[in-house]
Amino acid sequence: MSVPSELFDDDYLYFYAEAIGPSRSDAEAEVIAELLSLEPGMRVLDVPCGEGRISGRLARRGCRVVGIDTNDRWVALGRERYPEVSFDPGDMRSLSYVDEFDAAVNWFTSFGYFDPATNDRVLASFARALRPGGKLLLDVHNAWRLARVMAATGGTAGAVFEREGNLMADRITYDDATRRSRTERFIVRDGELRTVEFSLEQVPAPQLIGRLRRAGFATVRLFGDGGAEFDPEGRRLIVVAQRSDGTKSAVRPRMTLREVSDDNGRAVCELKLAPGQDTYVAPASYTLVEGGHDPQAWIRAIYADETPVGVLALHAEPEAEKYFLVRLMIGAQHQGQGFGSAAVGLVAEYVRGLPGARRLETSCVPGPDSPTGFYRRLGFEDTGVVWHGENVLALAL
Numbered sequence: 001m002s003v004p005s006e007l008f009d010d011d012y013l014y015f016y017a018e019a020i021g022p023s024r025s026d027a028e029a030e031v032i033a034e035l036l037s038l039e040p041g042m043r044v045l046d047v048p049c050g051e052g053r054i055s056g057r058l059a060r061r062g063c064r065v066v067g068i069d070t071n072d073r074w075v076a077l078g079r080e081r082y083p084e085v086s087f088d089p090g091d092m093r094s095l096s097y098v099d100e101f102d103a104a105v106n107w108f109t110s111f112g113y114f115d116p117a118t119n120d121r122v123l124a125s126f127a128r129a130l131r132p133g134g135k136l137l138l139d140v141h142n143a144w145r146l147a148r149v150m151a152a153t154g155g156t157a158g159a160v161f162e163r164e165g166n167l168m169a170d171r172i173t174y175d176d177a178t179r180r181s182r183t184e185r186f187i188v189r190d191g192e193l194r195t196v197e198f199s200l201e202q203v204p205a206p207q208l209i210g211r212l213r214r215a216g217f218a219t220v221r222l223f224g225d226g227g228a229e230f231d232p233e234g235r236r237l238i239v240v241a242q243r244s245d246g247t248k249s250a251v252r253p254r255m256t257l258r259e260v261s262d263d264n265g266r267a268v269c270e271l272k273l274a275p276g277q278d279t280y281v282a283p284a285s286y287t288l289v290e291g292g293h294d295p296q297a298w299i300r301a302i303y304a305d306e307t308p309v310g311v312l313a314l315h316a317e318p319e320a321e322k323y324f325l326v327r328l329m330i331g332a333q334h335q336g337q338g339f340g341s342a343a344v345g346l347v348a349e350y351v352r353g354l355p356g357a358r359r360l361e362t363s364c365v366p367g368p369d370s371p372t373g374f375y376r377r378l379g380f381e382d383t384g385v386v387w388h389g390e391n392v393l394a395l396a397l
């Protein structure tokens with residue numbers, strides 16, 4: 001699985017002239033600089049950099065930018081247009097930088113070209129390229145919205161771009177099982193027709209968070225169109241993921257979900273909520289007792305490496321295709337490190353493999369410190385249903 005080189009040629013520059021032109025590029029560079037808190041002198045890696053429009057603008061803000069792209073012609077164009085950038089031809093699958101950059105940028109739907117394992121390797125190589133505490137910014141489709149739109153249109157959608165009587169028409173199909181979109185592009189320019197096809201893995205926010213954490217990122221923040229707050233209905237998902245601030249050899253904790261047994265039951269029960277949170281989340285011990293009475297409960301301790309940091313309970317009714325996250329609790333001393341988001345990513349991934357799983361539901365007690373915002377930022381949306389006084393939210397899988 002790779003990207004056909006003929007996708008990014010003169011026709012691309014011609015039809016995307018406005019989309020990648022000066023005014024949009026200026027605005028995008030502004031958003032990137034803001035979300036990454038870029039300062040003059042910072043080292044920035046832009047992969048893939050295309051013809052250098054973002055690299056060039058970040059360099060003009062005083063950053064020391066390295067731009068990498070497989071397209072030799074565009075690398076040459078970048079060198080011509082933005083001499084202040086260090087452009088090199090290269091493949092994002094074989095980045096070899098280690099602990100070098102303050103920030104890395106993957107902009108304009110340039111992630112997801114390969115099979116999932118290779119895409120994960122790309123994420124890991126970005127993590128390696130960053131210094132501890134460095135940040136990666138990824139700008140992709142909001143896969144959750146895309147899947148919904150495609151479901152509503154029967155799995156196929158289209159888009160047509162016209163310029164000076166020339167046409168570029170995309171027929172897009174989406175396979176929910178593999179979460180891949182496939183685009184057949186028909187280009188009619190100066191009376192000649194040619195076609196090109198490409199496909200992208202479309203990763204929803206919770207799963208992307210889990211994968212970024214496994215790739216070596218400690219915290220992940222989500223944004224939406226133009227760098228605004230992430231909106232599950234919005235078109236874009238911008239992710240800012242940060243490597244831990246630890247030493248060079250510090251490795252991100254590996255997040256796992258494990259059975260609660262005699263060996264870890266006490267440690268799980270000893271996890272305490274932060275003051276005031278008990279209005280919204282039940283204590284860990286309650287979850288274990290409650291789960292003991294529910295034959296359809298799937299209860300797991302949440303581990304960061306070998307440390308139990310929380311507990312979750314899923315109620316699964318495969319016969320009714322119903323999957324409900326009854327509880328998610330992270331111990332007070334482990335909060336604020338992205339463990340809750342990672343656990344939601346892991347449980348969503350688990351549920352997705354179960355029979356008839358289309359959505360994962362949960363419910364939140366309303367109130368000023370309700371976790372509703374946390375779930376919305378992960379792509380859950382309000383269903384309008386109220387259950388035992390709690391608002392039910394659902395995440396499309």
Ligand SMILES: C[S@@+](CC[C@H](N)C(=O)[O-])C[C@H]1O[C@@H](n2cnc3c(N)ncnc32)[C@H](O)[C@@H]1O
Pocket residue numbers: 003008020047048049050051053054068069070071074090091092093106107108109110113
């Ligand atoms: C949609 S463009 C985005 C370019 C740039 N980020 C921008 O915002 O204009 C995607 C780019 O990915 C490059 N590309 C495709 N496969 C690549 C690979 N394996 N390694 C590096 N670059 C690749 C293409 O040459 C193209 O320039």
